[in-house]
Structure formats: structure tokens, C-alpha cells
Amino acid sequence: MHRYDLISCHDCGVLHQRRPLRPREKARCVRCRSILYRGIHSDANRMAAITLGAVFVFLIAQFFPIVELEVNGYSSSATLLGAIRVLWSEGMQLVAAVVFLFTMVLPAVELGALLYVTLSLREGRRPPGFDHLLRAVGLARRWGMTEVLMIGILITIVKMTSLAQVLVQPGLFAFGALTLMLAVVVSFDPKILWNIGEHLPGPRRAAQQPFRYAALAKGAPLLACHSCGLVESLKRTVRHQYCARCGARLHRRHPDSVGRTWAFLLAAAILYIPANLLPVMYTHSLFGQEDDTIISGVVYFWTSGSPALAAIIFVASIVVPVLKLAALALLAWTAQRRSRWRPLQRTLLYRIVEFVGRWSMLDIFVITLTVALVRFQSLAVITAGPGALAFCAVVVLTMIASMQFDPRLIWDPVDTHGEKHV
Ligand SMILES: [Zn+2]
Ligand SMILES: [Zn+2]
Incomplete structure (x- = not known):
């Protein structure tokens, strides 16, 4: 058995043995049901x-x-x-x-x-x-x-x-x-391409040596790469161990994951206030000047006969950031207390936060294009306001906060069944 036949679940850390899949087939984690890898037309x-x-x-x-x-x-x-x-x-x-x-x-x-x-x-x-x-x-x-x-x-x-x-x-x-x-x-998953590349001739890193399955069977310490899923033996002699395949720094869990998540979360929560109170756009026109905040943009679409657009912007710019802050706070708090409460649902919540995070940038893109288009010197000019900067920071900070959170912490207090690395 080759070591590349083992894969660690990104979301909960359980080790799996890889097998070939048909196109469109998905391999899911036995414990948390997250997608480990997909079959593609290779x-x-x-x-x-x-x-x-x-x-x-x-x-x-x-x-x-x-x-x-x-x-x-x-x-x-x-x-x-x-x-x-x-x-x-x-x-x-x-x-x-x-x-x-x-x-x-x-x-x-x-x-x-x-x-x-x-x-x-x-x-x-x-x-x-x-x-x-x-x-x-x-x-x-x-x-x-x-x-x-x-x-x-x-x-x-x-x-x-x-x-x-x-x-x-x-x-x-x-x-x-x-x-x-x-x-x-997007379906050209690096995890699959790595597997295709394994069997081809070409330059290889010196560190890549065959994996000894016996080490796993004996319960020897193993370490999984959180970025590519590769499983390696823990080297107690080196201070910092790097993934032999993708070069990422290896940790059993993200160092100080909960503390860092809280720090970014707090910064985002503070900036969320100016993001909503300060104007994101100024309109200078023949009829005078007008300030737009995020919520007044939603109201504008609602009253001008586009309730669907008002709903999209309301969800992307107001509902999603608040729910994301609340969800990440819940994840960090329960992980900190080593809670055993609903690990499967909390992992699902983490995946949702990861997935929807980027959609909050929607309003920033609308502002960018609007500012560039409405530049009719004598009629109307729209410029961006400080609220846009605060809002952009909130989106980026919450995305970083969710990346700092190590979802494997959810499962640590639950059971160690199937998870053999230290
Ligand atoms: Zn899993
Ligand atoms: Zn790696």
C-alpha cells in the first residue's frame, strides 16, 4: 500500500483509504459526511x-x-x-x-x-x-x-x-x-490531479518516500496535512514539519485556532457598526447630494419596484454577515468548552459559513461598478463612501476568522474512534 492511498478528512480528521471513483461520484467522510474527493473524467x-x-x-x-x-x-x-x-x-x-x-x-x-x-x-x-x-x-x-x-x-x-x-x-x-x-x-480538484500526477514521471521532492502501512497498524503517531489531506508519520526530531507533497506547515490542529478565530471575529463585529451606519455611496446630482448606506440601498430597490433584488442584497449584505458572526461565535465558544453537543450539525454549520462567506462581497462589487459608470460631470456623479471600506473589511475579516477555525476541534471531545494521529 502506498501512502497516497490514505486521506484525512478536512473537517473532522478521520483517516480514510482512497479508492478510485467514477466521474461525478463523491467520496464522503464516514463520520461527518463532508466530501473527501470527487470522481472526474481524468x-x-x-x-x-x-x-x-x-x-x-x-x-x-x-x-x-x-x-x-x-x-x-x-x-x-x-x-x-x-x-x-x-x-x-x-x-x-x-x-x-x-x-x-x-x-x-x-x-x-x-x-x-x-x-x-x-x-x-x-x-x-x-x-x-x-x-x-x-x-x-x-x-x-x-x-x-x-x-x-x-x-x-x-x-x-x-x-x-x-x-x-x-x-x-x-x-x-x-x-x-x-x-x-x-x-x-472547479471540478478539477487538486486532490484528484495530485493522484493522477503521482503515477507519472517527472521531478519529485527528495522527502517523498514510500509510506509504511505497518506504522499505522501499530498506532504509531500520524499527522495529516490540512491543506491537501496527505497523511504522514510524525517526526518527533524536527521542530517544524512541512507536508512532503504540498509544502504546507503541518500541525495536529491549527495553533491557537480558537483564540485567533475570536480575535478576527471581534474585529469584524466592531467594524460591522460603521459598515452599516456610514454611507457607502455619495450621489452628487442636479438635485443636490444624497448619501446611501447599505440599508438605504435595500430600501431603494424595494420602493423602486425590484423586491427580488432588494431581497438578494438584504440577505447578502445584512443577514449573511450577522449569521456568520453568530455562527462562528457559537463554533468558537463550543470548541473552547470542548462541548459534545451536536457535532454533526456544528460541522455542517461550519461548511455553510465557509460556503456563503464570499457572497457578502456582492455589495462591494455593485458599488465598484456603479462608481465607475455614473460619472456624468454636469448631471450626476457617484463616489464611494467610508462605509464601503468598513464593510469590505468585515467581509475579509470574517472569511479569515472562518479559515482560522479548525473544524477538527468540534470532534476532538466526541470520540477518537478511527482517528489515529496524535
Ligand atoms: Zn469528516
Ligand atoms: Zn499537503
């Missing part, structure tokens, strides 16, 4: 072709105008980069940098690394840097927000139709296509 030709297509669509989406506005003969259009630049020039550098990172840099890293890896796998070899690139794909995927941006674009368009004539541009179709293609690309 046809590298197909993967490389879809990734290459996504790269082309990505370039069109990034550099072509998304929408154009026309009012009384004036017109303005916005590309994503142009919108970010407007935000930057208005003193919102931090928000501009975050939007740039989540919508351009990280999706580019994901697609670029995947293209390089799948093209090499297609030729039947492991490329240099294979392991690090796959780890980068995993990280970029957690923070990349193309699908959230797509919904943000649609909301902006609906919002603008009441102000001006909206002309749809090629960038919008490209973003639509990119969102659909990324849904396919």
Missing part, C-alpha cells in the same frame, strides 16, 4: 481544452467593456480594470486592491496554474513545481469570486436601467461564459 486532454477555453474567455471578460450608459447624449462605459482604477483614484485604495485581488489576480492564478498543470499531464509528465502550483490552485479558489462579481454586474445593470439607457457590451457575455466554465473547472 481525461487530461479534455481538462486542458476546457481550461484553455476559460483562459481566453477570462481575458475577454477582463479587458472588454462590460456595460455602457447613455444619458442625454453623454455616455460612459466600464471595464473591470477601469472600475477598479476609478475606485483607487477616489481614495478607496484598500477596497480597490481587494476587488482587484478577488476578481482578477486570484482567478488568473487559478486558471494559469491549472492550464500549466493540465497541459503537462496531457503530455504524460509531472511538470516542475507541480505540487506548489496545485496548492496555489486550492488557495486561489477559496478567495476567487468570479460568480459573485457576475451577480454584482447584473444587479448594477438593473439599478442603472432606471437612471439611463444601458447598452450591454462584450465583457458582460464573457463574464457569463466565464462563470459557467469556472463551474466545470
Whole structure:
């Protein structure tokens, strides 16, 4: 038996033996039911072709105008980069940098690394840097927000139709296509690609030696990588042990997980107050000046006959952040008290928090595009307000808080059945 045939559950730490799956089949954890890995068409030709297509669509989406506005003969259009630049020039550098990172840099890293890896796998070899690139794909995927941006674009368009004539541009179709293609690309799970790569010739790290199954059978200490699931023997002689496959630092549990979760959570909760009280946008028009907070934006959609949009923004910007803060506080508090209360439901709650976290950025994307589009000097100009900065910080801080929380802590007091690492 090879050591890559063992996988540790990310959410609860139970060890599993891996077996090949058919496409679309999912392997779930026996204890917490989280998805361990999925079966995919391991046809590298197909993967490389879809990734290459996504790269082309990505370039069109990034550099072509998304929408154009026309009012009384004036017109303005916005590309994503142009919108970010407007935000930057208005003193919102931090928000501009975050939007740039989540919508351009990280999706580019994901697609670029995947293209390089799948093209090499297609030729039947492991490329240099294979392991690090796959780890980068995993990280970029957690923070990349193309699908959230797509919904943000649609909301902006609906919002603008009441102000001006909206002309749809090629960038919008490209973003639509990119969102659909990324849904396919996401199924190219690094955990699967690692397994395909294992059996191919190519550069390997010196540390990779065959796993001795006997060590597990005897109950010898094992350590699992929280980023790729690889299981290794604990080396008591070294101070810091790093994953032999992806290079991540290995810990039995995230160090000081609960304390760090509380710290980020507290910072987010404090900033949540200015995020809701301060204006996120200022409108200067012929009719005077108007300040918009997040809640007044919701009211605007509600009263202007778009209750569905009002509901989406209300849920994404107000309900989700509050529930996320409450859910993370509950998880941190119960983990701290080593509670045995409903571990399965708490693990599910953790997965929901991880999944919905990014959707709170929706309002920030709408603000970014609105600010870039409504720039008619004599008629109306919209600029971003300090509330946007506070809100952006709340979203990023709660995402970091949920990443600091180690879900395996939920299961530690419950039982140690099946979990053999120290
Ligand atoms: Zn599990
Ligand atoms: Zn690893």
C-alpha cells in the first residue's frame, strides 16, 4: 500500500483509504459526511481544452467593456480594470486592491496554474513545481469570486436601467461564459490531479518516500496535512514539519485556532457598526447630494419596484454577515468548552459559513461598478463612501476568522474512534 492511498478528512480528521471513483461520484467522510474527493473524467486532454477555453474567455471578460450608459447624449462605459482604477483614484485604495485581488489576480492564478498543470499531464509528465502550483490552485479558489462579481454586474445593470439607457457590451457575455466554465473547472480538484500526477514521471521532492502501512497498524503517531489531506508519520526530531507533497506547515490542529478565530471575529463585529451606519455611496446630482448606506440601498430597490433584488442584497449584505458572526461565535465558544453537543450539525454549520462567506462581497462589487459608470460631470456623479471600506473589511475579516477555525476541534471531545494521529 502506498501512502497516497490514505486521506484525512478536512473537517473532522478521520483517516480514510482512497479508492478510485467514477466521474461525478463523491467520496464522503464516514463520520461527518463532508466530501473527501470527487470522481472526474481524468481525461487530461479534455481538462486542458476546457481550461484553455476559460483562459481566453477570462481575458475577454477582463479587458472588454462590460456595460455602457447613455444619458442625454453623454455616455460612459466600464471595464473591470477601469472600475477598479476609478475606485483607487477616489481614495478607496484598500477596497480597490481587494476587488482587484478577488476578481482578477486570484482567478488568473487559478486558471494559469491549472492550464500549466493540465497541459503537462496531457503530455504524460509531472511538470516542475507541480505540487506548489496545485496548492496555489486550492488557495486561489477559496478567495476567487468570479460568480459573485457576475451577480454584482447584473444587479448594477438593473439599478442603472432606471437612471439611463444601458447598452450591454462584450465583457458582460464573457463574464457569463466565464462563470459557467469556472463551474466545470472547479471540478478539477487538486486532490484528484495530485493522484493522477503521482503515477507519472517527472521531478519529485527528495522527502517523498514510500509510506509504511505497518506504522499505522501499530498506532504509531500520524499527522495529516490540512491543506491537501496527505497523511504522514510524525517526526518527533524536527521542530517544524512541512507536508512532503504540498509544502504546507503541518500541525495536529491549527495553533491557537480558537483564540485567533475570536480575535478576527471581534474585529469584524466592531467594524460591522460603521459598515452599516456610514454611507457607502455619495450621489452628487442636479438635485443636490444624497448619501446611501447599505440599508438605504435595500430600501431603494424595494420602493423602486425590484423586491427580488432588494431581497438578494438584504440577505447578502445584512443577514449573511450577522449569521456568520453568530455562527462562528457559537463554533468558537463550543470548541473552547470542548462541548459534545451536536457535532454533526456544528460541522455542517461550519461548511455553510465557509460556503456563503464570499457572497457578502456582492455589495462591494455593485458599488465598484456603479462608481465607475455614473460619472456624468454636469448631471450626476457617484463616489464611494467610508462605509464601503468598513464593510469590505468585515467581509475579509470574517472569511479569515472562518479559515482560522479548525473544524477538527468540534470532534476532538466526541470520540477518537478511527482517528489515529496524535
Ligand atoms: Zn469528516
Ligand atoms: Zn499537503
